[in-house]
Amino acid sequence: MIEPSDRTPLPRAFFDRPVLEVAPDLLGCTLIRRSDDGVMELRITEVEAYAGELDPGSHAFRGRTARNDVMFGPPGHAYVYFTYGMWHCLNAVCGPEGRASGVLLRAGEIVLGAEQARKRRVSARYDRELAKGPARLATALDVDRTLNGTDLCADAMSPLSLLPGTAPDPDQVRNGPRTGVGGDGAHHPWRFWIDGDPTVSAYRAHAPRRRTT
DNA sequence: AGGACGATTCTCT
DNA sequence: GAGAATCGTCCTT
Incomplete structure (x- = not known):
């Protein structure tokens, strides 16, 4: 595990590894969001x-x-996509360039900027729900497609960057089936989370859409 | 705490 | 034209 000094973004080499190594290593890391609205900080939990x-x-x-x-493209960049007609989700591109793998940031704890997050997440009853789910996380941090392609390893003044944090105890890292993925990709236990953390989203099995007439 | 269901638009076939 | 790496509301327990 690479250990750069505090407040320095994760190095490119952190992301330039197989995605199944990078994903659990991102647990406990810090996502920084900078905008005119101020600075927000999220501790990744899922x-x-x-x-x-x-x-x-x-x-x-x-x-x-x-x-x-x-x-x-090259690892260490943000892949932001729009889905279900309403939501955005944020990924970190991983692996050697051209591998096209990535880690979806599914949930986290808002460490700094909960007030800004609450303005965008009015329906959250508790702060632990502000970023509980991938689209909630993106909404809370005001992430949309204008940030697609952002270099997450750039200096800390970037609108979006990933920094090291406190790694969870290895005993607390769990893995299981991915949420919302059906078909042949459903069985891979490629979801990773910090056990017992209240910000981890509830598991939902893939639900095929029915006819709407 | 968890199930059912509608919302809303982009992407690719 | 179908389906989507989801969420909020409403309901029951």
Whole structure:
């Protein structure tokens, strides 16, 4: 595990590894969001790995397109996508360039900036729900597609960057099936979370959409 | 704490 | 035109 000094973003080499190594290592790391609104900080508590073109659950499974272009680029950059007509989700591109793998940031604890987050997450009854789920996390931190492709290893003045944090005790790291992934990609236990953390999202099995008439 | 269901628009076939 | 790496509301326990 690489250990740069505090307040320095994670080095490119951190992301330039197989995605199944990077994903659990991101637990406990710090996501920084800077905007005119101020500085926000999130401690990552839940992630999912998506293993590029070989992974039926990955957006890269059917090859390179305009949407997933960033996934095929260098590691350590943000892949932000829009889904379900309303939401954004944030990933960190991993692995050697061209592997098109990434880690979906699914949940975390807002360490700094809870007031700003509450303005965007009015329905959250408790602070632990502010970033409980990937689209909630993106909403809380005001992440949208304008941040797609952002270098997460850039200096700390970047609008979005990833920094080391306090790694959880290895006994607290759990893994299981990915949420919301169906078909052939469903069985991979590539969701990682910090056991017992109140900000970890509830597991939801993939639900095929029914006809709407 | 958890199940059912509608919302809303982008992406790719 | 179908389906989506989801969420909020409403309901029951």
